[in-house]
C-alpha cells in the first residue's frame with residue numbers, strides 16, 4: 511500500500527530550483543517533501559548540465575594550457591595526452607560528490623526526499639509513482655511548488671540517439687573524440703561543448719540560424735567572441751538552417767540552406783550536437799487535474815509578482831519551467847523567494863540583476879541590458895569600455911583578450927548593464943551585479959578602490975571611462 515503523509519509544502523523536482531526551495535522552506539519551519547524521479551538530486555544542473563560541463567571545460571582548458579606552457583619556460587617532453595576514460599570518470603566524481611551532498615543537506619535540514627514521479631492529483635494532493643507507475647506515496651499538502659525544469663529541444667527531423675545525434679547530455683559523455691563535430695545552434699551549450707571537443711582535437715563547425723552567435727549578448731561582444739573562437743580553430747556558418755538529416759552508420763549528413771532559403775549544401779560529421787534551446791518539462795505532471803494551462807512555449811504560466819500558478823490558490827512554479835532565463839541561479843533565487851513567502855516573510859528577487867556567464871575561454875558574462883536592448887527602449891546611455899590588453903594583470907598572465915563594457919544612464923549615471931569578455935569574466939561580473947542591485951552609478955564603481963594588480967581593475971577603469979577617462983587606456 512502507498513504511504514500517506516501530510517505536509518505544508520511539496521516540491522516536485524529536485525533541481526536547483528526545487529532542492530533550494532525545499533531546504534529553505536524546511537529551514538523556515540515548514541514540513542517539506544521534495545519529489546524527484548531521476549534517482550539523484552540536483553536536477554539538470556548537477557547531473558547533466560552546469561557541473562559536468564564545467565568539469566570538462568576546466569580539464570580541457572588545463573590540457574590546452576599545459577600544451578602551451580613552453581612560453582613560460584615550462585618544458586615537458588612531448589605533448590600532453592588525453593585519457594578520455596579518466597577524464598569522464600573525474601567529471602562523474604564531481605557530479606556524484608555534489609548530488610549526494612544534497613541528500614546530506616536534505617537530512618540535515620529535515621526535508622523528506624520522496625523518490626519517484628510526482629503527479630498533482632488534486633488541489634492539495636501530490637501522488638508519487640515508481641518506475642512501473644505504481645503508487646508509492648500520497649501526500650496531502652497545503653502548498654505545491656512545481657520545479658520540473660526543462661529538456662533539450664530536438665529538431666523535428668532527427669531524433670537524439672545520444673551517440674551520433676546528441677543533445678548536451680550525449681555531448682557530455684562521448685566515449686571517443688569525434689573527428690568532426692557539427693554544432694547546431696551557436697548559443698551557450700553549443701559554444702561551451704564545442705570548445706571542449708575542439709580543445710580535445712575535434713574539427714568543430716557551428717551552424718547558427720541568425721547572423722551572429724550568442725544573439726542574446728551585446729552585439730559587440732558577440733562579434734569579438736566569434737573572432738576569438740575562430741582563432742581557436744572553431745568554424746562558423748552563420749545565417750544557415752538545417753533542413754534535413756540522414757544517418758549512415760556512425761556518421762550523419764545534414765542538409766543546409768540559407769536561413770532565408772535557397773543555396774542548398776550538405777555537411778557530414780561523426781557527431782551532431784543539437785543545441786537550439788531547451789523547452790519546459792511538464793510531462794505527466796497532472797496539470798489537467800487542477801485546470802492549469804501552459805503557454806504557447808509550454809511554460810507554466812505564473813502571476814508576475816507572486817510566482818503563483820495562474821488560476822490556482824496554493825500552487826507555485828519556479829525555474830526553467832516558467833518564463834525567464836533558464837539559469838540555475840535564477841531558479842534558486844525563485845525557490846528561496848517562494849519558500850520565504852510561504853513562511854510569511856517578504857521574499858526578494860530582482861529580475862533586472864540576474865547575471866549570465868558562458869564558461870568558454872575567454873569567459874563571457876553580462877548583467878542588465880545591452881546596447882541593442884537600450885536602443886530598442888530609447889534609453890540614452892554612455893559607454894565606458896576598457897580593453898583587457900591595457901590591464902596589467904591580464905598582460906602579466908599572457909591572457910589579455912577581450913574587454914569590459916559598462917553602459918550607464920546618460921542623465922543619472924546609474925549602471926544599466928555590464929558586458930565582459932575576458933579572463934575570469936564570470937567571477938568579475940559578481941561585483942557588477944552587486945553594484946546594480948544597490949543602484950550604483952558608474953562613478954561609484956570608478957571611485958571604489960580595486961586591488962592592484964587584478965583583473966577587476968578593468969571594471970573600475972571601464973566605469974571611469976563612462977563619465978571621464980580611464981587612466982591606463
Ligand code: FAD
Nearest residue numbers: 523525527547553554555559560628659829830836837838
Ligand atoms: P532542473 O534542474 O531541470 O530540475 C528539474 C528536476 O525535476 C529534474 O531532476 C527532473 O528529473 C525532475 N522532475 C521533472 N518532472 C518530475 C516529476 N513529475 N516528478 C518528479 N521529478 C520530476 N545554468 C547555469 O546557471 N549555469 C551553467 O553553467 C549552466 N550550464 C548548463 C549546461 C548544460 C549542458 C545544460 C543542459 C544546462 C545548463 N544550465 C546552466 C542551465 C541549468 O541547468 C538550469 O537552468 C537549471 O538546472 C534549472 O533548474 P530547475 O530546478 O528549474 O530544473
Ligand code: NAI
Nearest residue numbers: 695696697698699700717718719785786787788836867868
Ligand atoms: P541558447 O538559447 O543559448 O542558444 C540556442 C542558439 O541556437 C541560438 O543562438 C539560436 O539562434 C540558435 N538556433 C535556434 N534554432 C536554430 C536552428 N533551427 N538552427 C540553427 N540555430 C538555431 O540554447 P542552448 O545553447 O541550447 O542552451 C539552452 C539553455 O541552457 C540556455 O537558455 C541557457 O540559459 C542554459 N545554459 C546555460 C549555461 C550557462 O549559464 N553557462 C550553459 C549551458 C546552458
